[in-house]
Amino acid sequence: MTRWTRKRWLAALSVVLFASFSTAAFARQGAEQKAKAPARAKAWTPPRTPWGEPDLQGVYSNRTITPFERPEEFAGKATLTDEETAELERRVVDRSADKRDGKGTEADVSRAYNEFWWDRGTKVTTNRSSLLIDPADGRVPPLTAEAQRRALDEWQQPALRGGGANGRGADSYRDRSLFERCITRGMPGAMSPSAYNNNYRIVQSPGYVVVSIEMLGGTRIIPTDGRAHVNNGLRQWMGDSRGHWENNTLVVETTNFTNKTLYRGAAENLRLIEHFTRVDADTIDYRFTVEDPTTFTRPWTVAVPYLRTDEQMFEYACHEGNYGMEGILSGARFQEAAK
Amino acid sequence: MKRHHPLQLALVTGALAALAAATPVRAHHAFAAEFDSTQPITLRGAVTRVEWINPHTWIHLDVKDSSGKVVEWMIEGGTPNTLLRRGVDKNSLPAGTEIVVEGYRAKNGTNRANGRDLTLPNGRKLFLGSSGTGAPADGKDPSEAK
Numbered sequence: 047m048t049r050w051t052r053k054r055w056l057a058a059l060s061v062v063l064f065a066s067f068s069t070a071a072f073a074r075q076g077a078e079q080k081a082k083a084p085a086r087a088k089a090w091t092p093p094r095t096p097w098g099e100p101d102l103q104g105v106y107s108n109r110t111i112t113p114f115e116r117p118e119e120f121a122g123k124a125t126l127t128d129e130e131t132a133e134l135e136r137r138v139v140d141r142s143a144d145k146r147d148g149k150g151t152e153a154d155v156s157r158a159y160n161e162f163w164w165d166r167g168t169k170v171t172t173n174r175s176s177l178l179i180d181p182a183d184g185r186v187p188p189l190t191a192e193a194q195r196r197a198l199d200e201w202q203q204p205a206l207r208g209g210g211a212n213g214r215g216a217d218s219y220r221d222r223s224l225f226e227r228c229i230t231r232g233m234p235g236a237m238s239p240s241a242y243n244n245n246y247r248i249v250q251s252p253g254y255v256v257v258s259i260e261m262l263g264g265t266r267i268i269p270t271d272g273r274a275h276v277n278n279g280l281r282q283w284m285g286d287s288r289g290h291w292e293n294n295t296l297v298v299e300t301t302n303f304t305n306k307t308l309y310r311g312a313a314e315n316l317r318l319i320e321h322f323t324r325v326d327a328d329t330i331d332y333r334f335t336v337e338d339p340t341t342f343t344r345p346w347t348v349a350v351p352y353l354r355t356d357e358q359m360f361e362y363a364c365h366e367g368n369y370g371m372e373g374i375l376s377g378a379r380f381q382e383a384a385k
Numbered sequence: 386m387k388r389h390h391p392l393q394l395a396l397v398t399g400a401l402a403a404l405a406a407a408t409p410v411r412a413h414h415a416f417a418a419e420f421d422s423t424q425p426i427t428l429r430g431a432v433t434r435v436e437w438i439n440p441h442t443w444i445h446l447d448v449k450d451s452s453g454k455v456v457e458w459m460i461e462g463g464t465p466n467t468l469l470r471r472g473v474d475k476n477s478l479p480a481g482t483e484i485v486v487e488g489y490r491a492k493n494g495t496n497r498a499n500g501r502d503l504t505l506p507n508g509r510k511l512f513l514g515s516s517g518t519g520a521p522a523d524g525k526d527p528s529e530a531k
Contacts, residue, residue, distance in 0.1 A: 163463025226414040367438035373419040377492025
């Protein structure tokens with residue numbers, strides 16, 4: 047490693063470690079969260095479209111305070127009691143108290159603004175202690191040795207540094223995350239809960255299911271007519287999705303990802319399997335399974351309740367005024383010049 | 386293949402994991418990359434206009450500096466979408482409204498800051514006091530029922 051790359055590496059690492067600490071409070075909020083599991087379908091029969099498919103249509107929110115991975119405090123505990131749920135929800139109310147205890151710290155800057163600008167939810171939407179349901183410990187399985195080496199290599203490539211969940215460095219807009227650049231949260235990021243704009247509209251027509259995504263916008267048009275995936279050489283930022291019906295469940299397989307998007311270390315070898323099952327009038331049991339033997343030591347599955355909402359979808363035209371990007375890059379230049 | 390020190394691998398993997406865990410609740414972009422925690426700032430002034438835009442709103446403010454000269458500041462807030470859901474719209478903050486901003490100055494040295502805490506001069510939280518907005522309460526707003 048040259049001195050230059052070492053310097054870059056250390057700078058990048060410090061940024062990331064800092065970001066990790068600065069968001070530790072939020073991560074802890076994750077730990078505070080849990081949700082009422084969608085009542086699993088008993089004998090409920092979903093309505094059908096006029097052409098006979100299960101009807102998933104409507105606007106849904108996947109907002110939840112249930113943590114993505116199982117927090118340490120719930121190790122060995124897949125589901126939570128009513129008391130634990132109440133405690134989690136109480137902590138969220140407490141979190142919403144707009145505390146300024148870290149005034150003058152990066153953590154306080156990272157909280158960005160008053161709580162009323164956020165829409166992270168205040169309720170659990172499942173009684174599970176994590177959205178991640180497989181493996182049984184509720185944690186993302188370890189990366190393969192190859193993926194660990196690759197992560198470090200990618201770390202040193204500016205063009206890829208912005209491809210992950212978080213940008214590192216500010217030499218160029220390309221160093222910033224695809225989310226900050228208003229491009230995409232990728233898959234399955236785009237289908238996962240966020241801090242606001244957690245709404246989705248599902249529309250069906252014969253041979254297609256369409257999912258419109260509020261956060262960053264974007265529409266997934268998923269053929270369900272049995273056609274094959276596009277040619278293996280055609281790679282897309284959101285992959286190439288094909289759906290089919292298994293009883294009352296829509297199963298979607300997405301492949302053909304690019305190496306420009308990273309999901310927890312997985313890129314072009316990612317194979318994503320999603321299950322959409324309407325389990326009652328107001329709930330879709332949404333699941334995705336992440337498969338990439340070059341990245342993860344085993345496949346893993348996340349289940350997120352999608353709850354019907356009366357909200358209307360709003361446009362999130364992120365490029366409209368992304369002054370933040372300008373501020374980040376010009377801020378870095380200003381600070382370099384001041385040194 | 387390049388050789389990496391095991392510690393580097395451990396650190397990077399750990400850092401990635403920590404970031405991933407924190408990801409679901411992030412704002413659209415990293416505020417700590419844009420604003421300077423070492424430059425906390427308190428501004429008091431009259432709203433001149435609100436840029437009701439995505440991904441973040443910007444409130445323009447006329448602030449008198451120590452010499453009495455009026456200087457325009459721009460304050461970054463959250464997405465308008467959340468406020469719309471709370472019943473607040475772009476007419477909710479008319480020009481001329483006096484507000485107090487506690488925030489952090491932009492790293493690029495311009496007259497920009499994030500609105501970490503926005504209040505009206507009487508201490509009432511901006512927007513939060515609007516009735517029926519469903520916004521999280523913080524107990525500090527005099528209008529909140531105890």
